[in-house]
Amino acid sequence: MLKHNLGYPRIGIQRELKKACEAYWSKKIDSSALFEVGKRIREENWKIQEEADLDLIPCNDFSFYDHVLDMSLLLGVISESYFSIPMIHNNIDLYFSMARGFQKNGWDIKAMEMTKWFNTNYHYIVPEFDKNQKFSIFSNKIFDELEESKNILKSIKKIKPVLIGPISYLFLGKEKEKSFHRMDLVENLVPIYINIIQKLKDEGVHWIQLDEPILVLDMSEKEKKVFKYAYGEISKFCYGINILLTSYFDGMSENISLFQDISVQALHIDLVEDPNQLEKILSFFSKESKMILSLGLINGRNIWKNNYANSIQKIEKSIKLIGEDRIMIAPNCSLLHVPIDIESENSIHIDIKNRMAFAKQKIDELNDLEKIIKGNKNILLNNSSLLKKSSYIFYDKKIQEKATKITEKDIQRNNNFHIRQKKQNRKFHLPLFPTTTIGSFPQTKEIRSFRNKFRNKELSQEKYDEKIKHFIIDVIKKQEEIDLDVLVHGEFERTDMVEYFSDKLKGILSTENGWVQSYGSRCVKPPILYGDVSRIGDMTVEWICFAQSQTKKLMKGMLTGPVTILQWSFVRDDQPISHTAYQIAWAIREEVLSLEKSGIQIIQIDEPALREGLPLKKKYWKSYFDWSIKAFRLSSSGVKDETQIHTHMCYSEFNDIFEHIADMDADVITMESSRSKMELLEAFSVFSYPNEIGPGVYDIHSPRIPTVEEILDLIEKASKKISIKNIWVNPDCGLKTRKWKEVLISLHNMTKAAKMARLKL
Numbered sequence: 001m002l003k004h005n006l007g008y009p010r011i012g013i014q015r016e017l018k019k020a021c022e023a024y025w026s027k028k029i030d031s032s033a034l035f036e037v038g039k040r041i042r043e044e045n046w047k048i049q050e051e052a053d054l055d056l057i058p059c060n061d062f063s064f065y066d067h068v069l070d071m072s073l074l075l076g077v078i079s080e081s082y083f084s085i086p087m088i089h090n091n092i093d094l095y096f097s098m099a100r101g102f103q104k105n106g107w108d109i110k111a112m113e114m115t116k117w118f119n120t121n122y123h124y125i126v127p128e129f130d131k132n133q134k135f136s137i138f139s140n141k142i143f144d145e146l147e148e149s150k151n152i153l154k155s156i157k158k159i160k161p162v163l164i165g166p167i168s169y170l171f172l173g174k175e176k177e178k179s180f181h182r183m184d185l186v187e188n189l190v191p192i193y194i195n196i197i198q199k200l201k202d203e204g205v206h207w208i209q210l211d212e213p214i215l216v217l218d219m220s221e222k223e224k225k226v227f228k229y230a231y232g233e234i235s236k237f238c239y240g241i242n243i244l245l246t247s248y249f250d251g252m253s254e255n256i257s258l259f260q261d262i263s264v265q266a267l268h269i270d271l272v273e274d275p276n277q278l279e280k281i282l283s284f285f286s287k288e289s290k291m292i293l294s295l296g297l298i299n300g301r302n303i304w305k306n307n308y309a310n311s312i313q314k315i316e317k318s319i320k321l322i323g324e325d326r327i328m329i330a331p332n333c334s335l336l337h338v339p340i341d342i343e344s345e346n347s348i349h350i351d352i353k354n355r356m357a358f359a360k361q362k363i364d365e366l367n368d369l370e371k372i373i374k375g376n377k378n379i380l381l382n383n384s385s386l387l388k389k390s391s392y393i394f395y396d397k398k399i400q401e402k403a404t405k406i407t408e409k410d411i412q413r414n415n416n417f418h419i420r421q422k423k424q425n426r427k428f429h430l431p432l433f434p435t436t437t438i439g440s441f442p443q444t445k446e447i448r449s450f451r452n453k454f455r456n457k458e459l460s461q462e463k464y465d466e467k468i469k470h471f472i473i474d475v476i477k478k479q480e481e482i483d484l485d486v487l488v489h490g491e492f493e494r495t496d497m498v499e500y501f502s503d504k505l506k507g508i509l510s511t512e513n514g515w516v517q518s519y520g521s522r523c524v525k526p527p528i529l530y531g532d533v534s535r536i537g538d539m540t541v542e543w544i545c546f547a548q549s550q551t552k553k554l555m556k557g558m559l560t561g562p563v564t565i566l567q568w569s570f571v572r573d574d575q576p577i578s579h580t581a582y583q584i585a586w587a588i589r590e591e592v593l594s595l596e597k598s599g600i601q602i603i604q605i606d607e608p609a610l611r612e613g614l615p616l617k618k619k620y621w622k623s624y625f626d627w628s629i630k631a632f633r634l635s636s637s638g639v640k641d642e643t644q645i646h647t648h649m650c651y652s653e654f655n656d657i658f659e660h661i662a663d664m665d666a667d668v669i670t671m672e673s674s675r676s677k678m679e680l681l682e683a684f685s686v687f688s689y690p691n692e693i694g695p696g697v698y699d700i701h702s703p704r705i706p707t708v709e710e711i712l713d714l715i716e717k718a719s720k721k722i723s724i725k726n727i728w729v730n731p732d733c734g735l736k737t738r739k740w741k742e743v744l745i746s747l748h749n750m751t752k753a754a755k756m757a758r759l760k761l
């Protein structure tokens with residue numbers, strides 16, 4: 001029973017890689033200093049995994065920016081535009097210019113597109129294919145790292161180079177032009193994979209890992225066909241080396257039948273996301289194949305200790321049916337998605353910390369499982385009693401009961417939208433096309449430094465409050481000058497829209513060092529939702545009320561919604577996720593009611609993460625929406641008819657989830673849509689969405705300033721699809737990352753366009 005790992009975090013325990021990359025980009029260090037940092041991280045990672053006695057240790061899981069971009073470089077999938085930059089002389093600069101764009105000496109080449117890695121918070125660089133895309137071995141990274149690992153690890157037998165498999169790689173990319181399908185490139189691509197695999201074999205490698213997460217999606221017939229073709233070819237030409245195919249992030253479902261026709265040496269399955277698939281897969285394995293089954297048992301996407309009894313049960317069942325020498329054990333996916341070492345946390349309560357495992361600890365858990373299988377029952381007993389132990393820190397009976405007792409009334413506003421709209425109109429007297437913003441205003445260096453000083457206790461509470469108030473007064477003055485209709489307080493007191501709330505809620509904690517790579521050098525520190533969640537006191541009321549006291553205009557209260565708080569955190573795994581969502585929802589609801597009681601009449605509950613939480617397979621969407629929409633409604637439905645609830649989402653793909661968005665029943669929904677030129681409103685008009693909508697009228701991701709005419713044009717487009725009494729005018733998203741100069745002119749143009757629209761339409 002081999003123990004192996006699919007991938008280890010590569011950012012470094014002190015985020016060394018982030019710091020080194022950023023120093024290199026700003027020319028503070030040279031490439032050899034950067035390479036040195038990479039080398040040290042790889043070395044450290046290999047040593048940790050060797051000490052943990054893994055039988056197979058990943059190599060080429062390291063990346064300076066993104067492992068999908070590494071694949072593009074390996075396979076020579078590089079657009080001409082990057083090659084043509086004369087100032088670029090080496091691969092690393094070529095690589096970074098693809099990732100980040102290149103702007104210098106009159107050259108202005110855009111970065112490649114980035115998008116989410118399945119349903120995780122990691123983002124990858126999307127490969128771009130030409131119709132006649134040629135593939136070749138372009139970069140030597142995998143071979144160099146293999147050489148390096150041979151010097152660190154005791155035996156070449158332990159080294160398992162990792163690559164994204166050909167079909168997932170094609171799947172993750174996009175066509176540059178519409179005239180072909182990227183899956184048709186498979187015939188050009190597969191020979192290069194064969195080449196690479198043969199080269200690795202010549203270097204003495206025994207095992208290689210090809211990641212094929214496409215195996216957990218609803219694969220099309222075409223994808224299945226090319227999959228069979230690719231692995232037919234690979235197994236025909238690559239003998240003398242063992243290939244491990246991995247599936248992760250969900251179960252394989254029907255796709256297991258693909259393996260009736262192809263044979264590789266081992267198949268890895270995710271038993272964390274889909275424990276129920278084991279039965280079916282074992283019966284498939286016991287009948288047909290000689291393949292080895294790799295059991296993905298340790299959760300690579302969450303930070304809780306493994307439940308050994310559960311894992312052992314699965315291992316024993318597998319041994320019984322197909323024999324110990326046909327079993328491997330591993331985490332379900334790469335450990336890229338968890339922080340590195342729990343030992344670098346010093347302030348987490350011991351009862352909680354004892355239940356947690358970061359990457360380093362997860363590797364050791366494999367060892368424990370092996371020992372238990374070999375007869376060490378003590379480890380099993382200790383683990384069971386640890387996980388059973390209840391603690392006052394985790395649990396609160398009252399909150400638990402509340403989460404399971406939600407009535408229809410709790411998730412229903414008093415009256416339907418039409419009645420609410422009438423009452424709200426009578427009260428607010430807003431003009432047609434009312435203007436507003438999404439919440440945050442530029443977070444300048446000055447603001448960040450004040451927040452930091454306050455956190456490091458260099459600034460007293462009074463002084464800090466005074467500063468924030470000063471920023472609020474200023475942003476209100478600016479909004480009044482621009483003549484926006486509904487104002488915001490600017491969110492200056494928040495570093496992050498989830499962290500701000502998780503720091504104030506009971507049952508959630510922040511780590512000191514729990515960094516996880518989000519993209520490139522960007523890391524996030526997800527909060528840890530460890531216990532029953534409740535609201536201790538007001539979280540935003542004081543700031544919002546202060547802001548309202550400074551203006552006669554309407555001030556919008558600003559909250560993060562329950563689904564987003566949950567999606568961007570590590571969530572407890574000892575109760576259904578819906579219960580956790582409802583607990584957060586109750587807490588947000590209390591805050592909403594407190595704002596209302598204090599005289600705030602418009603409250604926005606942001607849910608930018610609602611769509612990204614969607615399960616990978618369509619068949620699970622319904623149950624996801626059942627609890628997520630219910631949680632949102634629970635947080636928003638306690639208010640009077642006259643109180644206007646807004647929500648905000650940052651994306652424009654709504655067509656397939658439209659009815660659920662409507663089901664949220666927010667009085668106003670604002671969302672991104674300028675880049676799609678209001679196309680997304682199609683669905684809203686087809687289904688005659690009843691409530692009010694603020695389709696973003698300009699792109700906040702770019703420093704470009706929109707003209708009055710183009711905004712007016714978008715408003716006109718929108719008014720052809722939606723009744724004009726329901727349209728709001730606002731930017732695509734918050735303005736946190738923009739410069740003040742851009743923001744002032746852009747918003748000015750926006751209010752001007754809205755005023756023109758009122759006269760014209």
Ligand code: GLN
Pocket residue numbers: 438439440491497558606608648649650733734735736
């Ligand atoms: N209110 C938040 C802001 O303006 C919303 C951010 C988001 O949608 N991601 O920053």
Ligand code: ZN
Pocket residue numbers: 438608648649650732733734
């Ligand atoms: Zn947004």
